[in-house]
Amino acid sequence: MRVFVIAGEASGDKLGSALMAGLRQLCPEVAFDGVGGPLMQAEGLVSRFPMDELSVMGLAEILPKYRALKARIRQTAEAIIETRPDILITIDSPDFCLRVARLVKAASDIRTVHYVAPTVWAWRPGRAAKMAQHIDHVLALFPFEPPYMQAAGMDCDFVGHPVVAEPVASDDDAAALGVDGTVVMVLPGSRKGEVSRLADRFGEAVGRIVAAVPDATFVIPTTQGVFDLVCDKVKDWPVPVTVLEPGVPSRPAWFKRAEVALAASGTVSLELAANGTPMVIAYDMAWLSRIIIRRMLLVDTVTLVNLVSETRVVPEFIGKNCESGPIAEAVLQVLKDPGAQRDAMALTMERLGQGGEPPGLRAARAVLDRLEHATVKNDQAEGE
Numbered sequence: 001m002r003v004f005v006i007a008g009e010a011s012g013d014k015l016g017s018a019l020m021a022g023l024r025q026l027c028p029e030v031a032f033d034g035v036g037g038p039l040m041q042a043e044g045l046v047s048r049f050p051m052d053e054l055s056v057m058g059l060a061e062i063l064p065k066y067r068a069l070k071a072r073i074r075q076t077a078e079a080i081i082e083t084r085p086d087i088l089i090t091i092d093s094p095d096f097c098l099r100v101a102r103l104v105k106a107a108s109d110i111r112t113v114h115y116v117a118p119t120v121w122a123w124r125p126g127r128a129a130k131m132a133q134h135i136d137h138v139l140a141l142f143p144f145e146p147p148y149m150q151a152a153g154m155d156c157d158f159v160g161h162p163v164v165a166e167p168v169a170s171d172d173d174a175a176a177l178g179v180d181g182t183v184v185m186v187l188p189g190s191r192k193g194e195v196s197r198l199a200d201r202f203g204e205a206v207g208r209i210v211a212a213v214p215d216a217t218f219v220i221p222t223t224q225g226v227f228d229l230v231c232d233k234v235k236d237w238p239v240p241v242t243v244l245e246p247g248v249p250s251r252p253a254w255f256k257r258a259e260v261a262l263a264a265s266g267t268v269s270l271e272l273a274a275n276g277t278p279m280v281i282a283y284d285m286a287w288l289s290r291i292i293i294r295r296m297l298l299v300d301t302v303t304l305v306n307l308v309s310e311t312r313v314v315p316e317f318i319g320k321n322c323e324s325g326p327i328a329e330a331v332l333q334v335l336k337d338p339g340a341q342r343d344a345m346a347l348t349m350e351r352l353g354q355g356g357e358p359p360g361l362r363a364a365r366a367v368l369d370r371l372e373h374a375t376v377k378n379d380q381a382e383g384e
Contacts, residue, residue: 001027004085005034005045006076006100008054008093013037015115015162016091018360019367020045026364033083035076048079054096069096077103084110087371092116098131105134111374113367115139117156120148123296128152137370139363142308143351157366160353163270165360167252174257177250181215182335185254185277186241187263188230190223194264197284199233202262204324205282205331207238212332219244219258221251260335262327265318269304270352273345278338279305280330281316294319308351309344 003023007016017039023030024043032044037051053065053072077100080088088110090097101112117140120128129152131138137155140146141162149156186206188198210216218237221244222230234241244251255275263269265283272279281303285293301307303314315330317323334341353359 001030001087002083002085003030003032003034003087003089004080004083005032005036005040005089005091006093006097007036007040007051007091008096009051010037012091012093012116013039013051015360015363016040016045016089017043018162018165018358019089019091019115019363020360022358022361022364023367025361026368033079033085048076054093072096073099073103076100077107080104080110081107084108087111087113087367089113089115089367094118098134102134111136111371113137113139113370115363116141117145117149121145122299122302123293125298128154136374137367139366141352141359142304144307155370157362157370159363159366160356160359161270162359163267163274164349164352164354164356165358166271166274168274169252169256171256173253177253177257179217179257181217182213182260183217183219183254183258184209184213184331185258185261185263185272186218186220187261187268188220188233189264190226190266190268192226192229194283195226195229195233198264198282198322199230200236201282201284201322201324201327203234203237205262205328206241208324208328209331210239212328213335218242219254221248221254222246260331260338262331265302265316267304269314270348273305273348274354276342276345278334278341278345279314280327280334281314281318282322282327283316283318284322285319305341305344305348308348311340311344311347313340313344 005016007013013036016036020043034045035047035051036045041047081104088104090101104110112135114135117138118127128148132152132154135154138149140156140158143158146156146158186202188202189195206218218239218241220230220241224246227245231243258277261272261277261279263279263281265281301312303316305314306312317327
């Protein structure tokens, strides 16, 4: 079996490598072609061009590279049409991947799979119908997503979230840090814009927290690209802060050790849930984005733990409500009574597939099962 697989950023490379490993386990003769990063290349992919060319975010960043990206879209689609793989699997990065899939479907009957469902349950539900015009099968990370995709006419399988396969530090690892008192983890975002908007308000909240919890230790894990900015921002905070460099080996132990976290909205809430760390979520954006998103949003919470557990136990302060006073009060309240959150986090991890088959293997199994079913259906149709 020949599989053409495309990932456009680091998170997709990680999903892709696990899926490729699963496909090889179930179908040892599989051969891969496509575009991916170092993890997918370690699984045997020879990338047709560097994946980094596709890792572009934001209008200002995309415009200078628009022509080059458009050329890569055409080049990739033509390669797929020419080589005619048994299946095309695109992973997240919809601006690139779905454009490639559209061109492929317009010129062939190659089966198309997209890994990571668009968040049509949160906003812009019309994306599902547009996607169904050139995607046959969707691999979903969340258990509530398949009905949205199926209603638009696509096959869809929930295959588990990759967070359940991530290693978690032990209690002994956390104790080995040698830190006494209350550990508060602060996560002001993974992008410079997020850190710039949130750092001052998070710093004010930290000042209020330490006034009530004098023995608190504050820790900020950072990601690539924001370490220097975070270090600069915390200079003005009212308390000393430990800033962890990207990739520091002690990061998992700090997640396990923290009694509470103040975090920007995003998938980090699931990493906290995997470690059983109660949290308060806060986020703000540019004023125009705030207005547009508020009008388009279809859900009453943006926190994934709340959505997956079908509870609202994680406090969140979004947009105009992102103010240091209420945020600090919520953190202190969660410290006093984390029980409801712990139950919701445990339920979230269970629903995301913790303790079951690894997501990469589940995804591979879903791809092969649906492909076999589609092949049988096509053969029957041709015989009639």
